[in-house]
Amino acid sequence: MRIRSLGLKRYGRFTDVAIDFGETTAGAPDLHIVYGPNESGKSTAVSAFLDLLFGILPQSKFNFLHPYAAMRIDADVEQSGQVRRLSRIKRSQNSLLGDSEQPVPDTALLGNFGGLDRGAYQTMFCLDDETLEAGGESILASRGDLGHLLFSATAGLADLSQRLDTARSEADAFFRQGKRSGELVDLKKELTTLKEDRDKIDTLASEHARLTTERDGSAKEYNEAIAQRGRTLARIDEIQRLLNALPRLGGVRRLRQELEPLAGLPDIPDAWASELPGLMTEEIRLATQDKTNFGAIEELKNALASTVVNVAASALESRIELLTDLRARYITAEKDLPSRRLQLGIANQAIVRILQLINQSAEIDPERLILTTLITGPIRDLMEKRSGVDTSVAAAQAEFTNALSVLDEAEARLGDAGNERDDTASRALAAAIATAREGDEAGRYRAANRLRLERAEEFADRVLELRPWQGDQETLLSLTVPTPVQIENWSAAEASLTQAAALQRANFDRLTDEAKRLDARSEALGSVGGVISDQEAREVRAVREAAWASHKAALDTATASSFEATMRRDDFVMDQRFAKTSSVAELNLAMLERVDVKTSIEQASKLLQDTIASRAAVAREIAQSLCAIGGGMDEGMGLAGLKLWLQKRDRAIEMRAKLMIAERELRHAQDDAASSREKIVKALRTANVQYSDDDDIVTLLAAGQAAIDRDTDTRALLKAVDDRRRDLKSRETIRNDALEAERAWNRAWHDACAACWLGESGRSPTITTVRETLDAVAELGAEIEKKAELTDRIAKMERDQTLFLSEVEKFASNIDLAFRPADALGLCQAVMSSVADATIMLNRRQEIEERLDAEQKKGRRIAEEMAVVDARKKQMIEHFGVTSLLEVDVRLHEVARKIDLTKRLADARLEVLETLGVETIEVAEAQLDTMDRGALEAELQEKKALFDDLDQRSRDLFSSRNKAEDNITAVGGDAAVAILDEKRRTVALLIEDKAIAHLKLRLGALAADRALRAYRDRHRSSMMTRASESFSLISRGAYSGLATHPMNDSEILIANGSDGTSKVASELSKGTRFQLYLALRVAGYHEFARSHSPAPFLADDIMETFDDFRAEEAFRLLAGMSTVGQVVYFTHHRHLCEIVKVVEPRVIIHDL
């Protein structure tokens, strides 16, 4: 599977960005570098790649620009030669969309990933620094188990061995051989405890049977004991009875003797004995009462005879109250009348005074003067209104006068001001002024002018800096100066020539020194005795050859001797040379070297000269260029001077450009100011404002503004006069209304007065007069009323007095008075006491009559009771044949004793019969008379002792029977045992469950261990070979490869150095370890690709720790992988792009 195009539609910082990996061509590597500087989104792109394949993570952090709901990654995916468009959106399911936005299963993408999940893929084929290292660490942490290691590398599994360990230790927590603790032990303990608890409370069937037997046995024994105890008790009772009956029989016999003398007494009614004492007492009481009653009757009769009553007086009793009332009124009138009469006089005087006051003394009927409210109401109302009418008339008049004067003033002010201007012209003028102010062309012009001057000065300064060059602006621009390229070339040439010259000079110097050294050496060798140089030898030989030639030609002695001499000389030389061969050789060598050196010196010298010449040529070119500039330039200033001068010139030109801009701006400002002034002038003219043509724009503006201000003032004054006129008119109306109101009031007043006597004179009185008159009339009314009241009361009192006197006279005439007083009040008193005395007498007589009647009734009742007592007494005396009640009493006592004795005898007899349980007393007497008392008492003692024993025994048996019964009841039907059983069952189940879980883990771990070993054996060779090669390549041969070394049950990974050393993988340096990690991944990738269609391989700048050479080799590996599958490397290092181009020119580089 490969991604042809990754479209970051909306993801992280990307919107509609696509990375197009293009098509592949057969045989060409599918290698891509995605270059992007920091923060350009490389990691985001890598993450998008992962999210495309495995779905966007629920808590994805790439939603800062596009919210979750909008996130989307598109991709063109190649699979088995087909290209398919797929999109990934963020959703918990169905997040992969195919054509027409229909969900497609993830297997559409991951179908041939062989079940690699996100984690595994990330650890294995999508690497960054972190995953490269973390995955690698876990590979090495497999503690040397190569099976794990290889497996981890291929599967991309992290912490493999840790997981296996966790599984094992989880199993050990339950049970571990030879360990006395753990879950299993605890659970077994729990089981034992539960069993013990159960046994403690449970009752088994067999135990129950035992309890039942015990209970039944106890019950039987108890019943037997109880029976025997009962029998003994019965015998004791019997003996006890016999012994008890003996004294009772004696009692019977004694009573019989006592009864004998009383046998002859007659019987009497039962009630008599109790009745007798009462009868005797009653007789005495009645006699006493009779006597007292007779005396009382006599006394009452006498008292009645002495009581006499005045009948006439007592008949008046009911009327006496009326008389009392009349008397009281008489007395009051007598007291009040004088003061009332005086008050009446005062009232009359007051009326006369008031009439005088209101000027009506002649009035015969003062009541006529009193005015009704119908009349006083309107009058008072008008009086109240009068002050309001006066006030409003005065105020209206004052305001009217005031308004008149204000109007005059305003008109006077308006007269001073000029006439009004045309409104349109005025507004146009105001607008023109406002526009001009807003534009502020004058200000702008001033600023532009200032700026231009500054720029001109600065430019002059810059031109001065160019000295010694002198010239004007245009010259400055039109100067012929060398181009920057030219300068750069000169610079380069000068630098390289100078450097070359320095080197060559050094070389030349060195060679010269060498030549000197060689010269010295050959000289030294030559100076050693016998050492003859080749040259010398050749010269000698040449001399000899010449001598031979001349000798051969002459063949004479001279030539012969000459030849001989030269011959000898040559021989000598030869000998010498043979003798000093090494010296000669050395000398020869020195001479040869000297020749070489000489040649070199010549060459070096020539090179140096050339270089110097070249440099001079360059210098000349520069000088020519300087000369071409002219304007008094110093031709000797050299390249550095020229560069500096050119920079200054650039600055001057730059300043000139600024000056130009400033001048242009100034011109614009001038134009604008002129146009603005023109507009104002036009407006002024239209508005007819005076101005001078010489005035500047500011003055014009001021003049225009003044005209506008004046217009504003005039308009304000006109408006004021208008307002005043309107005001005056309204004031006048108000004043007229007030005057009309006053007239209406006057009319109403006149009418009101005319309606009563006030207006009788024909003229209306003034308000003041009326007010006073009304007050006086009110007082008059009160006095008239008072007078009427007093007159009435005096008449009534006089009537009361007359009535009293006549009534007293009437009473007195009815009663016969013993003494008759002369005055009315005294007479009245006498009548009243006479009536009161008569009433008292009458009451006393009635009381005596009632008491007498009562006493007579009592006397009759006593007589009846005495008759009954006498009859009873007579009956008793006759019964006993005695004479008095006292004798009857003695007889009654004797009869009572006889009855008592008879009863006691019967009781005693019955007791004996009951004690012995026999029918008749005769039988009892016979039985008792025959028994042996001594023997019976002995038996009783014996039986009592026996009974005590039996009683104790039965009690014991009772308790044990109850206990047995309780034991059975205690068994109960509760569920305690069942609950414990259930708990035990549950614990046992738990043990089984955990045992199975434990075994699963242990057996599973065992199987996994063995499988990993088998896996290692199966995959080791190919994987190791490839990892080894890769590692060797990537470390540039620093390591020849990887090897394994057996250790305990497993193997450890060893890196073999090229120098023959070897290191355990975990001890390698960080950079090397990273290389190893990568190598393992590469090997894993190829392993993976062997059995699957390859997955894209992504890496995000994983070569930070690699130097350039190792990076190159790493790319070589990646290039190798890219022939198998798609490889994409993300980086922010530009140089890596260059490196990879060298390794694989067909790489495609994408800029992000």
Place this chain on the structure above:
Amino acid sequence: MPAYRFVHAADIHLDSPLRSLALRNPQLAELIGNATRQAFVRIIDLCLDERVQALKLAGDLYDGEQTSMKTARFLAEQLRRLHVAGIKVFIIRGNHDALSKITKELVFPETVHIFGGRAEAVEVVRERGDRPIIVHGLSFARPQVADSLLEKYRPPIEGAINIGLMHTSLDGSANHDVYAPCSSSDLANSGFRYWALGHIHKRSAMEGSCAIVMPGIPQGRDVGESGPKSVTLVSVLDDGSVTMEERVVSVAQFERVAVDATAMTTWPDLVAGLEIALGDAAEKTASEHLVARLLVSGATPLAWTIRRDADLLRTEAESRASAIGNIWIEKFDTDCRRPATKTEGQSADPLEELRKVVNDDIIGSQAFLGEAEEIAKELLSQLPSECRRTLTPNDDGFARFVEQLSNEGSEEVLARLAAANVEGKR
């Protein structure tokens, strides 16, 4: 025409403990502990509420090893309630309680009739003029009865309605030992009107001229005795017509709840699936409590996640169950497999390859099995004997036991090895 009404129950197994890990939850243990007792109380309550004339118990009142007198006492107390209400009780003994000592210790009221080892026919006391009803019964005299007991019963009384109580494995049932076998057709032709049977713990009822009813255990004790459990309320009229009503009395019922995870690809899907399955199961439950054994199966990419995070899934299930109410998770099982990947040649995923190695080369190899059996023996020797017996009843099973655990265990360990610490999975 007055009806003769009675309740027919069997296999009470009083105080026989429930077998469920769910009882480790004290709350549940409180609720359904002693479920057999609770169910029995319900049977008594049913008799009282329905004012029946009799209760017929067709054997196995309790397990043979039940020796606690508390159990017998409880039984007596409950039967006394019926006695007070004047309801007769007919009891036969089955294989489990044939020799029970505890029954002998009890004194039952005269309204309780326990049939002995010789066949009896008891006439029901009825109003004059009502058709006579005869109850036949025969108890197991010893735990094993190999032959049919039918011939030993008294012949049906002519003109009367004959009701028989019998403890029998009937035609034979897979999960129950064979006791007093007899065929249903023999029973149907026996001339009895109603056969009140016991022994098989699963209900079955056959109506017709002779009603043959096996009411089943009234309270299931483990997932093997799943489903709602009941007794039969029977009404017999003088014309011989019989009506039967099944009455559920179980306090809790055990169920296997299966979740098909096929094609589920995300954890939330799976949890939702669990919830739906639990909800369905709860709806179908007739008892108050449902004790569920969850089994997640099917081919799903989540297979290994499920195995590895079974505890989490169980917690999820428990919280869902608690939300639904009255559902309790007893155990969580899975036999999910990862879907087969369609790749040519050897398996794609190294883990899959490893799994293949385990399956093909490791398990089944003598070396592995030898070591595995040692490990298993070592553990078994430390287990309490009752657990040991349950896990490996005999030697034949042992090898199979080890192999099965190895298979499941390796699947589980592989699941743990699978690196899936990817948040998206959950």
